[in-house]
Amino acid sequence: MAIKVYNTLTREKQAFHKQPGERVTMYVCGPTVYKPSHIGHMVGPVIFDTVKRFLTYRGYTVDWVVNITDVDDKLIKRAAELGTTVPALAAQMTRDYEDCLRKLNVTGINQMPKATEHIAGMIAMIGQLIGKGYAYPAGGDVYFDVSKDADYGKLCNRDPEQLEAGARIEVSDRKKNPGDFALWKGAKPGEPKDVVWESPWGPGRPGWHIECSVMSAAALGKTIDIHGGGLDLQFPHHENELAQSESANDQEFARVWMHNGLLRMGGGKMAGSVGNVVNIADLLQKHNPETVRFLLLGTHYRSPIEYSDDRLAEVGRSLQSFYRFFERFERMSGQSFHALPTAPVTAPAFVAGLKDKFLECLDDDFNTGGAVGVLFELLTALNKYADERKLEKDPPAEFLAAVGVMRELSNLLGLFWAPVAARADDALVGGLMKLIIDLRAEARASKNFATADTIRKRLTELKVTLEDRPGGTTDWRVG
RNA sequence: GGCCUCGUCGCCAAGUGGUAAGGCAACGGUUUGCAAAACCGUCAUACGGCGGUUCGAAUCCGCCCGAGGCCUCCA
Numbered sequence: 001m002a003i004k005v006y007n008t009l010t011r012e013k014q015a016f017h018k019q020p021g022e023r024v025t026m027y028v029c030g031p032t033v034y035k036p037s038h039i040g041h042m043v044g045p046v047i048f049d050t051v052k053r054f055l056t057y058r059g060y061t062v063d064w065v066v067n068i069t070d071v072d073d074k075l076i077k078r079a080a081e082l083g084t085t086v087p088a089l090a091a092q093m094t095r096d097y098e099d100c101l102r103k104l105n106v107t108g109i110n111q112m113p114k115a116t117e118h119i120a121g122m123i124a125m126i127g128q129l130i131g132k133g134y135a136y137p138a139g140g141d142v143y144f145d146v147s148k149d150a151d152y153g154k155l156c157n158r159d160p161e162q163l164e165a166g167a168r169i170e171v172s173d174r175k176k177n178p179g180d181f182a183l184w185k186g187a188k189p190g191e192p193k194d195v196v197w198e199s200p201w202g203p204g205r206p207g208w209h210i211e212c213s214v215m216s217a218a219a220l221g222k223t224i225d226i227h228g229g230g231l232d233l234q235f236p237h238h239e240n241e242l243a244q245s246e247s248a249n250d251q252e253f254a255r256v257w258m259h260n261g262l263l264r265m266g267g268g269k270m271a272g273s274v275g276n277v278v279n280i281a282d283l284l285q286k287h288n289p290e291t292v293r294f295l296l297l298g299t300h301y302r303s304p305i306e307y308s309d310d311r312l313a314e315v316g317r318s319l320q321s322f323y324r325f326f327e328r329f330e331r332m333s334g335q336s337f338h339a340l341p342t343a344p345v346t347a348p349a350f351v352a353g354l355k356d357k358f359l360e361c362l363d364d365d366f367n368t369g370g371a372v373g374v375l376f377e378l379l380t381a382l383n384k385y386a387d388e389r390k391l392e393k394d395p396p397a398e399f400l401a402a403v404g405v406m407r408e409l410s411n412l413l414g415l416f417w418a419p420v421a422a423r424a425d426d427a428l429v430g431g432l433m434k435l436i437i438d439l440r441a442e443a444r445a446s447k448n449f450a451t452a453d454t455i456r457k458r459l460t461e462l463k464v465t466l467e468d469r470p471g472g473t474t475d476w477r478v479g
Numbered sequence: 480g481g482c483c484u485c486g487u488c489g490c491c492a493a494g495u496g497g498u499a500a501g502g503c504a505a506c507g508g509u510u511u512g513c514a515a516a517a518c519c520g521u522c523a524u525a526c527g528g529c530g531g532u533u534c535g536a537a538u539c540c541g542c543c544c545g546a547g548g549c550c551u552c553c554a
Contacts, residue, residue: 011483013495028554029554030554031553031554032552032553032554037554038554040553040554041554042554043554044554045554072552073552074552074553153482156482156483156549156550157482157483158481158482158549158550159481159482162480162481162482162550208552228554229554230553230554231483231484231548231549231554232548232549232553232554233553233554234483234548234549235482235483235549235550236549236550236551237553260554261484261485261548262547262548262553262554263554264547264548267546267547268547268548269547269548269553270554271552271553271554272552272553273551273552273553274553298491298492298502299491299492299493300492300493302484303484303485303492304484304485304547304548306491310490311490311491314490314491314502314503314504315491315502315503317502317503317504318491318502318503321502321516321517324516324517325517328516328517357500361493367493367494369492369493369501370492370493370494370500370501371493372492372493372501372502373492373493373500373501373502374500374501375501376500376501376502377500377501380517380518383516383517383518384517384518384519386517387510387517387518388518444512447512449512449513452512452513453512453513453514456513456514456515457514460514460515465514465515465516466514466515467514467515467516468511468512468513468514468515469516470511475515475516
């Protein structure tokens with residue numbers, strides 16, 4: 001089985017260009033850290049985390065870098081509004097971003113370089129571009145000259161001529177062509193000192209696009225295997241990164257470009273600039289982080305996802321059947337599903353076809369939506385197996401292996417990483433529940449079903465569900 | 480105006496030439512003292528519309544309708 005990947009540059013799915021055993025370098029554009037992260041910021045990380053998990057599973061060694069933009073106009077503005085400094089604001093928002101990644105089980109990032117730590121490299125690259133005639137200083141700024149780059153626009157199929165026709169591009173008499181973009185921005189009067197660096201073209205700070213060109217090369221080399229990011233970054237950001245890097249280095253910048261679809265809300269994309277964002281912190285007040293990850297992976301990564309509270313609630317509901325199975329598994333085996341190893345296991349016959357189907361989905365351009373569907377089929381197969389054999393305890397090795405397959409595959413999607421605290425582990429609550437259940441058991445034993453049902457009904461009103469099992473035992477759960 | 484996506488069951492969604500996965504919801508059944516959970520079954524002759532190519536199309540081509548992204552900061 002060969003992995004196929006859709007490449008934005010060629011607009012087609014192609015066989016992945018590396019062989020298992022080789023190192024794969026992956027660079028994904030991260031956030032500008034001026035506000036708390038919203039869910040849209042997590043789409044890329046969750047998807048590329050899954051990409052890394054799968055490539056690793058297939059035998060590749062993946063080196064994944066996500067950058068942090070910690071100096072920029074929005075940061076300067078926001079820091080001034082809050083009465084703080086750019087470095088302080090950036091540090092705080094970076095922690096927020098990292099916290100969100102952790103909460104959504106994004107574990108695969110190897111490095112998160114910051115723009116301000118690579119200013120020297122950016123100045124060097126800008127100098128190189130000027131030396132080769134691709135860029136020109138103008139009034140304290142430095143611009144990239146798109147007319148000098150013969151294949152400018154190849155990523156997004158843009159014609160520089162038509163950029164002029166658009167006329168929405170920022171007008172500046174310093175630019176030679178309307179499509180030219182800033183590599184270096186001269187400092188403006190009144191800007192705080194901590195956003196100003198000295199350069200051969202005067203004090204100032206780097207443009208946005210140059211940081212990715214420099215940091216990706218510094219961390220991963222001049223040619224990277226996978227460059228990822230949101231669809232909204234295709235143009236101009238990625239187009240410009242590409243133009244800079246290839247003009248400066250005379251070698252291919254990225255072998256494969258992967259772009260994830262955008263999260264939408266109310267029919268349009270969710271973005272800080274639109275103002276319809278939902279912060280992760282707020283979101284996690286109401287929903288389990290696994291539900292959020294499940295939602296993001298339930299759709300193919302190149303498609304848009306419509307976000308809504310109802311949608312998340314529905315996803316949460318569909319997740320319940322997995323959790324119930326994990327509890328069932330624990331009851332019969334005495335083992336926690338979450339404690340099972342994630343290493344590959346040989347699939348027993350009754351689930352072997354499903355395992356193959358799951359892996360084929362991921363082989364085909366990381367089709368997580370299809371893979372999630374297979375997980376549900378696997379769940380049904382496991383429950384059915386246990387039902388048919390009336391398994392209550394000491395499940396056979398075959399069954400344990402099949403559950404191991406569930407563990408192995410769901411881990412490729414980064415799902416089910418934490419035991420769900422469905423019931424209070426509070427000693428008092430546990431003791432009270434045992435008391436109530438014991439009393440109800442006595443009522444049932446003496447055929448006093450009216451009392452038994454009243455107890456259950458009252459508990460239901462308190463969002464506690466009782467489940468009577470064969471043999472007279474009763475389990476309870478919240479929800 | 481230019482570039483680019485997308486339109487599959489009530490809702491979400493996979494499926495890129497070979498006869499429509501899966502989930503939620505709903506309805507029947509098995510099980511249960513009754514429930515809950517689980518399992519079984521029903522639920523799109525049909526893939527926005529109209530043409531075309533083909534032995535064969537949701538999948539390819541053309542046109543139309545509708546939704547969205549980019550062309551300015553944006554994951």
